[in-house]
Every structure is written in C-alpha cells, then in structure tokens.
Amino acid sequence: MKASARNQFVGTVTEVLIGAVNAEVHVGLKGGETIVASITKESVEKLAIKTGIEVIALVKAPQIIIVTDFGGYRLSARNQLQGMITQVKPGAVNAEVDIELKGGEQVAATVTNDSVEALGLSKGKPATAVFKAGAVILAVAG
Amino acid sequence: MKASARNQFVGTVTEVLIGAVNAEVHVGLKGGETIVASITKESVEKLAIKTGIEVIALVKAPQIIIVTDFGGYRLSARNQLQGMITQVKPGAVNAEVDIELKGGEQVAATVTNDSVEALGLSKGKPATAVFKAGAVILAVAG
C-alpha cells in the first residue's frame, strides 16, 4: 500500500468494542504498545475486523501532539506512545519531529516551530506521541 | 459562507443514522460520490439535518490522506474519493496536492514533501483522497 500517512503501524487486533454507530478497535504492536482506533461500526463489518487479524494503523503526522512533561496531568487521548526523539526537521512555520518507540517503530509528528522551541525538542530527548483514537484509520489486507 | 476549510463539497443528505451520542450523515455529491460525516446527535437535532436537505461538507486539507496504490488493502476510512492530481504545490516541509474528482469537484490535501517523493505525486497521476467521517463538518443554510 502506498499512502501519504506518515505513520503506518503494523499490528494485530486484540479487542473490538461495538457501539450504536461507532466501534473501538485495539491493535497490539510488536513492541508491546497498543493503538486504539475509533472507527464506524459499518467499517468493522465491511472489513470483517475481528480479534486476531493483522491490520495497519494509519495516523497523519499533524494529528499527533508531543508531550515532554505531563506535570502530574493525565490525558483523555487513548494513544500515548513513549519514545526518544531521533530527528527534528524545521520548516517555515511547522516542523516534523520523529520519535522512535522502544519496539523500534518510528512516529512522525508535525508541530509548530514555536512548540519545538517552547518544549526544547531535540534529538535524543524523551517524548510521548499523543493522538486520539479518532485519528486512526485501519487498513486490512484482502 | 467564508471559511478557511479548503474542501467545501455541496451535496444532498441521503441518510441519517442516529446513535446514543453520535450520528452518521451521508451526503450525495452531484458527481455521484457519497461523503459520510460523523457529527454529534445534538448537531443533527439543532441543525434539523434530515434526508433531502442541501448541505455543505467541510474538510480541512491536513485531514486528508492520499493513496496511490492500495496494494490489496481496504481502509476503514468512510471517505475514499478517486480522482486525478491537477497540481502539487511544495512548501518547506509540507505540500498541497489538488485532486480533481470525476464530477469535477476539487479536493485539496496537505501532505509532507517526503510523501510527495515517496508516492511520486505529480500532475496527471491518479490518486485517492481518503478521510475519516469524523473529519467532516456540515454546514446548513438558514
């Protein structure tokens, strides 16, 4: 698959919760992290998504928030992946920040240059990539 | 209406599914495509959204993923609009890619320059604009 989403995580479905209109799908990554996706019930049915199948979780870089210090706060976002910054690519207004997770997966986040400065984002520093379940698209083979 | 959302599709509501908190609204475009919007149940009620009324579906360019080759995969995203790339405007980190649908509507997507290169995005090539139902805002007259 050739898709522009910078983040494409391969994993296995570990849980599916069905609501009236929406559903929540849990995807286990090889490094041990879990990604939670909120998709419509109809997509779960059409794509026959169920526990045990392999999927790719796609997340666009602008959907991801970087947190360097929680300061005692907990976030409602279901996806909070801890890692180490491997690269900061500054642009005119926005920068791309790459974070490597413990399992080796790379996460790319687009943040403003102001945030890069305010948070002191630079190579080698720890950071958490935070995104909502609603930001995740699932891809299923076949 | 003057709104910054690059994508503003005029269409007619063809279906409304109501859940406990959220609702799903289907909007038929003149070119034959359907756009699916996930909005709250309260918005459906306040805006009196029902089958047959005309609406505008707004989608921000950074919410859209471009797929050039599905490679046998199917995506959970409810909106997958096929077209032809009419323009690629590169920036420092991000680029804007314009896709023309068969019905003539234009779709603008913001992707990274890296994705433009990796996918070989250029004028005249076919591409699919993919976005989640949750990325769509509906506008109703009156």
Added chain:
Amino acid sequence: MKASARNQFVGTVTEVLIGAVNAEVHVGLKGGETIVASITKESVEKLAIKTGIEVIALVKAPQIIIVTDFGGYRLSARNQLQGMITQVKPGAVNAEVDIELKGGEQVAATVTNDSVEALGLSKGKPATAVFKAGAVILAVAG
C-alpha cells in the same frame, strides 16, 4: 504540563453525556465560552471526569477552521469561538492565525496561505475559530 498542542484552555466540566462507546464532555471557560469534547467512555472512567472538576482542553492548530462570514449558514461543529485576529504568521504553504476571545484566551489556527488571502485574514478583524468535539483532548490533574 508541556505539550505541543498550541491551544490549551483551562476550564471546569459542566456536563458529561455517556454513550455506548463515546462520551461528550462540556467544559466552561472563564470567559463564558463552552468547549465540547468527544472522548471515549473509557477515558471518562479512567480519568474520573465529572461535573465540577478542572480540566485543560487541548486542540491542535491544524484542527481549527476559521470562519469570517457564515452567510446564513450554521455549522455542525460543536465548538465555535468568536474573537478578533491578533496576528497572522505566513509560512511557505501554511500560515498561523491567532485569535483572541472575549475572555482573553488565545486560539491558534493553522490555515493555508490561500485561505488567508481568500478570507482577507489580518490583524484586528473579527473571526470565529471552529473545531469539532472530536478534535479536543482533555487533561486532568492527579
């Protein structure tokens, strides 16, 4: 908390609506505005979100649409914050637009340069920052 989300609104929870999978949380700001967040039911439970507690509502700048003229239209987006533009920072493709609300809060939105031109966005002009409930992440202390 040090997070890259440009918009971090401090407020108090005024209402919590629970659905099958998702929930809707209303947050009152000091200036009188209300921000509506759509988060999963599980997050409401884990973070013990209930009426009266203080939270921070985080919203990324690229999630926000700027409307300068509704032209008789009403929008499904639950968050529509009126204010005055205090700054426009143009980049290569995108610009950051800052809007000050009546209560003094600042809202940062990322829009394309084309939208800045098309809408005539400039310092001192009134504008409404529009974003979906699904774009909001809540942070809770402790």
